[in-house]
Amino acid sequence: MKAKATTPEAPPQAVEPAAEATPQPVSRNAAKKALLIEALSYIGRYKGKIVVIKYGGAAQENEAVRITFAHDVVLLQSLGMLPVIVHGGGPEVSRAMKIMGQEAKFVDGLRVTTREGLAVTEMVLSGSVNKEIVALLNAQGGHAVGISGKDGPILQARKLRHPKGIDLGYVGEIEAVHPELVQLLLKQGFIPVISPLGQGTDGTTFNINADSAASRIAGALKAEKVIFLTDVDGVMKDGQLVPALSAAEALSLIDRGVISGGMVPKVEALLHCLASGVGTATIINGAEHHAIIAELFTDTGVGTQIRG
Numbered sequence: 001m002k003a004k005a006t007t008p009e010a011p012p013q014a015v016e017p018a019a020e021a022t023p024q025p026v027s028r029n030a031a032k033k034a035l036l037i038e039a040l041s042y043i044g045r046y047k048g049k050i051v052v053i054k055y056g057g058a059a060q061e062n063e064a065v066r067i068t069f070a071h072d073v074v075l076l077q078s079l080g081m082l083p084v085i086v087h088g089g090g091p092e093v094s095r096a097m098k099i100m101g102q103e104a105k106f107v108d109g110l111r112v113t114t115r116e117g118l119a120v121t122e123m124v125l126s127g128s129v130n131k132e133i134v135a136l137l138n139a140q141g142g143h144a145v146g147i148s149g150k151d152g153p154i155l156q157a158r159k160l161r162h163p164k165g166i167d168l169g170y171v172g173e174i175e176a177v178h179p180e181l182v183q184l185l186l187k188q189g190f191i192p193v194i195s196p197l198g199q200g201t202d203g204t205t206f207n208i209n210a211d212s213a214a215s216r217i218a219g220a221l222k223a224e225k226v227i228f229l230t231d232v233d234g235v236m237k238d239g240q241l242v243p244a245l246s247a248a249e250a251l252s253l254i255d256r257g258v259i260s261g262g263m264v265p266k267v268e269a270l271l272h273c274l275a276s277g278v279g280t281a282t283i284i285n286g287a288e289h290h291a292i293i294a295e296l297f298t299d300t301g302v303g304t305q306i307r308g
C-alpha cells in the first residue's frame with residue numbers, strides 16, 4: 001500500500017456558486033435543501049463527541065477508497081468531532097508472511113500466531129499499515145498520530161484463554177484498557193490511529209483482534225458512536241442486508257451459522273461495547289466511497305445498526 005497525496009477520486013460535491021448555477025426544477029432544489037438540512041442537523045449532535053472507527057483490513061484494499069476514507073475522517077474532525085481510528089490489516093499481514101515464507105497456521109479454523117508470525121504481524125500492523133493511514137490523513141490536511149495498543153499501554157493483554165483450551169500462541173485478550181494517551185492526543189487536536197497490539201504485564205506482546213480492540217477502546221472512551229468498516233454492506237441474511245439487529249437476533253444468527261467467520265467477533269464486539277455505554281454501533285461497507293459520511297449525516301444511515 002502506498003500513501004498518495006492526491007485529491008480523492010470522488011470528493012464531496014462542492015456547492016456551485018448561485019450566479020453560475022443552471023436553474024433547476026423546484027423539486028430538485030427542494031430535495032437538495034432537505035438533504036443539506038438533514039446533514040447539518042447531525043453536525044451539532046456530534047460536535048465534541050468521540051467517534052471510534054474500526055478500519056478493517058478488508059476495507060483498506062482499494063487505494064482510491066483509502067484516500068476518500070482519509071478525506072472524510074479529516075472532514076469529521078474539521079466539523080468538531082473527535083475521530084479515533086483503530087485498524088486491522090489481515091490481508092497485508094498475510095501478504096507479508098507469504099513473502100517471508102511463513103505459512104498461516106489454523107487450529108479449528110482459528111489463526112495461530114507463532115513467535116515469528118507475531119514479529120511480522122507487529123511489523124506490518126504497527127509499521128507499514130499504521131504509518132500509511134497516518135500519512136493518508138496528514139496528506140488530507142489532518143494531524144494524525146500513529147500508535148500501537150502497546151503505547152501507554154492502551155491495551156493491557158494476556159494470552160487468550162480459549163474456551164475449548166485451544167492454544168493460539170501469541171493471540172491475546174484484553175485485560176484492561178488505559179485510554180489516557182488517546183484522550184491526551186484528542187485534547188491536543190490529533191487524530192489517534194491505533195494498531196491492535198497489546199502488552200502483558202510481563203512485557204509480552206500479543207496480537208489482538210482489531211474488532212475487540214476497537215470496541216474496548218470505544219467503551220473506555222465512552223464514545224458517542226462506533227463504526228466498523230468492512231468489505232460487505234453489513235450483516236447479510238438470505239442475500240439481503242439486515243438494517244438493524246437486536247442482541248437476541250444477533251446471537252441467534254451466530255448460533256444458526258448465518259453470521260460466521262470474521263463477522264462473529266465483529267458483532268460480539270459491538271454488543272459488548274453497547275453494554276459498556278457506547279451510544280450507537282454500526283457495521284458499514286468501507287469499500288464504498290464516503291460510507292462514513294452517508295452513515296453519520298443521513299437519517300437512514302447505511303449498513304447494519306447493532307442494538308444492545
Ligand SMILES: Nc1ncnc2c1ncn2[C@@H]1O[C@H](COP(=O)(O)OP(=O)(O)OP(=O)(O)O)[C@@H](O)[C@H]1O
Pocket residue numbers: 055056057058059087088089090091210211229230231232234235236237258259260261262263264266
Ligand atoms: N452474515 C454475514 N454477513 C456479512 N458478512 C459475513 C456474514 N457471515 C460471515 N461474513 C464474512 O465476514 C467478513 C468480514 O469480516 P473480516 O474479518 O473478513 O473483515 P474485517 O474484520 O473488516 O477485516 P480485518 O479482520 O482484516 O480487520 C465478510 O467479508 C464475510 O465474508
Ligand SMILES: [Mg+2]
Pocket residue numbers: 056088211262
Ligand atoms: Mg476481522
